[in-house]
Amino acid sequence: MMRTIPALAGSLTMALCMAAPAAQAHHSFAMFDQAQTTVFRGTIKDFQWSNPHAVIWVINEAKPGATPDVWTIELTSPGNLTRMGWTRHALAVGDKVNVEINPLRDGQHGGSLKKVTVLATGQVLTSSLIIPGKP
Amino acid sequence: MKGAIRTSLLATAVLLTGGSALAAGDPADRPPTAQEWSALASLPDWSGVWTPDIEDQFAKAHTNAPAWTPKVDAEMKAMAADEKAGNPHGIFLNCLPEGMPSWMLVSHNALEFLFTPGRVTLLGESDGSRLRRIYTDGRTHSPDPDPSFHGESIGHWEGDTLVVDTIAVLPETYIATGEGLGVPNDGALHVVERIHLTAPDTLHDDLEITDPKVLAAPWRTTRIYYRHRGRKNEIVEGVCLQGSFNEAVDPQGHAMFAPVAQDNGNVVPSPK
Numbered sequence: 001m002m003r004t005i006p007a008l009a010g011s012l013t014m015a016l017c018m019a020a021p022a023a024q025a026h027h028s029f030a031m032f033d034q035a036q037t038t039v040f041r042g043t044i045k046d047f048q049w050s051n052p053h054a055v056i057w058v059i060n061e062a063k064p065g066a067t068p069d070v071w072t073i074e075l076t077s078p079g080n081l082t083r084m085g086w087t088r089h090a091l092a093v094g095d096k097v098n099v100e101i102n103p104l105r106d107g108q109h110g111g112s113l114k115k116v117t118v119l120a121t122g123q124v125l126t127s128s129l130i131i132p133g134k135p
Numbered sequence: 136m137k138g139a140i141r142t143s144l145l146a147t148a149v150l151l152t153g154g155s156a157l158a159a160g161d162p163a164d165r166p167p168t169a170q171e172w173s174a175l176a177s178l179p180d181w182s183g184v185w186t187p188d189i190e191d192q193f194a195k196a197h198t199n200a201p202a203w204t205p206k207v208d209a210e211m212k213a214m215a216a217d218e219k220a221g222n223p224h225g226i227f228l229n230c231l232p233e234g235m236p237s238w239m240l241v242s243h244n245a246l247e248f249l250f251t252p253g254r255v256t257l258l259g260e261s262d263g264s265r266l267r268r269i270y271t272d273g274r275t276h277s278p279d280p281d282p283s284f285h286g287e288s289i290g291h292w293e294g295d296t297l298v299v300d301t302i303a304v305l306p307e308t309y310i311a312t313g314e315g316l317g318v319p320n321d322g323a324l325h326v327v328e329r330i331h332l333t334a335p336d337t338l339h340d341d342l343e344i345t346d347p348k349v350l351a352a353p354w355r356t357t358r359i360y361y362r363h364r365g366r367k368n369e370i371v372e373g374v375c376l377q378g379s380f381n382e383a384v385d386p387q388g389h390a391m392f393a394p395v396a397q398d399n400g401n402v403v404p405s406p407k
Contacts, residue, residue, distance in 0.1 A: 028223035028315030048382060051373040052230070052261055079245060079260045079371040083186070083363065105221030129243055131186040134361055 029074075029129060032102040032112040041119075044095040045070055049078050049088035056091060056113065058099055072110040073101055075127040083131055090125055091116065162272035167252030174252075179295040179331075181248040184368045185338055185360035189243055192358065196312045201344070201354040207318050214316055223315025230375035232265055234284035234308035235301055236326050239340050239358055241311045246360070247370050255290060255297060261373040269299050276302060284308055286326070296331040310349060321348040336362035 042058040054075040062068040075081060078088070091097070096119040101111030113127040203211055214224050227233055233242060244260040253272030259265030269290040280287040286304035290297050304324045311317025329341040338360040345353045380392035 027225045027228055028218065028313060030218040030223040030313075030315050031221055033221065050377045050382075052375045052378045077244060077261060077373060079373055080186075080243070082367050082371065083245075085367075130189050131243075131245075134188065 029112055031104060031106075032074075033105045034102050036103055037100060037114065038103040038111060039098065039100045040071075041096070041098050042068075042071070044091050044093055044097060046093060047088075047091040051077050051079075054078055054081055054086075056099075056116070058097065060109070069109050071099075071101075073099060073113045074110070075113045076129055080131055081127060084126065084128070086125055086127075090123075091118070096120060162253055162274055163270075171252035175250050178250055178292070181250070181332075181338065183336075183362045183364045184245045184247055184370055185362055186245045187242060188359040188361065192241060193313075195356060196316070199356050200312060201310065201350055201356075202352040203318070204349055204351050207349045210318060211316065218313070218315045225315055226309050226311060226317045227314055230379070232284040233311070235267070235286050235288075235304050235324075236342055236344055237309050237311040237317060238265065238267070238285070239328070239342065240356070241313055241317075243314075244373065245363075245368070245370055258370060259373075260370050261375055265373075269297070271297075276300070282306070282322075286324070293329075296329050299326075299328040299330065301326040301328070310344060310346060310354075318349050320346050323348040338362070 040058075040060050042060045045057040045059050046055075047057075048055045054077070056073045056075065058071045058073060060069045060071055076084075078086075098117040098119060099113065100115040101113055103111040115124060115126050117124050217224060227237075232238065238259060242259065242261065246257055246259045249256040249258065253270060255269040255271055257267040257269070267285045267288060269288040271290045271292065273291075274289060276287055276289055280303035282303045282305045284305055286301040288299050288301045290299040292298070302325055304320060304326075306322035306324075307319050308324070309317035310320050310324070323346050325345045327343045327345075329339075331339060331341075333339050340358045340360070341355070342358070343353050343355050344350065377392075379394060381395050383391050383393035385391040
């Protein structure tokens with residue numbers, strides 16, 4: 001399993017986003033189930049730092065014998081993420097991560113990011129619709 | 136149609152005869168004086184970047200919902216049920232400006248205020264064209280303003296409170312309580328705002344929204360904003376349509392934006 005993922009990540013980097021679920025527009029986050037949390041380990045396939053929502057595509061570590069899936073994970077805007085301590089270099093293609101998301105309600109492989117941990121460095125980054133700063 | 140032609144002719148007559156709204160001495164026709172530039176220093180300090188209180192917005196959707204007309208109330212209940220079921224209507228999916236009053240009410244993004252003589256300008260972080268001009272030079276509303284997403288806003292200062300009167304908002308622009316909950320204003324919208332500091336870094340926009348086509352009574356509500364300073368909080372460019380494209384490489388090897396299929400079945404069309 002662990003051998004498969006880097007090889008797949010390399011080939012997918014060439015065909016950027018071709019296999020990823022559809023991206024996003026300026027939508028409500030009600031499509032994500034805020035009452036549910038899904039946690040999994042995976043590899044960053046791509047990180048798009050763009051408005052209105054930044055997006056991470058993560059290749060989920062599959063169970064032995066299964067095909068790894070690509071998950072589309074949405075964040076708030078780059079402006080709001082910057083206020084939370086992110087930069088466009090916060091994640092790199094190939095990073096091994098642990099992600100915590102509110103999943104899509106319809107069961108597709110996507111969600112809104114709550115927390116991502118970069119396993120190599122231990123760095124933890126969070127995303128929320130609630131912007132810190134209330135006095 | 137006849138009515139529209141009459142209005143148009145009237146407006147033309149006002150233009151040709153130098154009607155009262157455009158009489159000599161219109162503040163729009165002259166440059167600001169040195170005194171007017173100096174007077175800006177006596178206005179309240181609204182510098183910095185302001186982010187909305189999203190939690191308060193979510194709470195108010197339940198505690199201070201608008202009094203919709205019965206027809207719209209039924210539509211909104213259906214939309215709310217769809218949103219609760221995870222199928223939000225996505226009223227801003229097209230990335231057109233949220234417009235008035237929704238920008239002030241439901242945006243999740245930051246804004247800033249610019250003071251220049253005779254004008255307060257609001258700049259937002261999402262939508263490439265998100266900008267409001269509030270004229271404070273003493274003018275009255277135009278006789279027949281072209282409808283726009285943000286309408287025609289005329290303001291004046293009452294002490295440290297900016298009072299703003301807005302008309303001529305495009306009828307397709309939403310009155311919204313959330314990014315998946317709202318109804319077009321249908322062309323009868325009038326918004327009066329009182330924008331003021333309530334604490335050193337807290338700003339309130341008290342809105343009174345009147346729209347007999349969709350509201351059974353004027354809706355009075357408040358949006359709360361908090362001030363931030365420092366480079367990491369500065370407004371950045373936010374082009375909503377960028378999200379409709381992926382970063383890719385064209386056959387010649389150039390960087391390009393490649394259109395992507397929109398959303399994944401979680402968004403249902405707005406009702407007709």
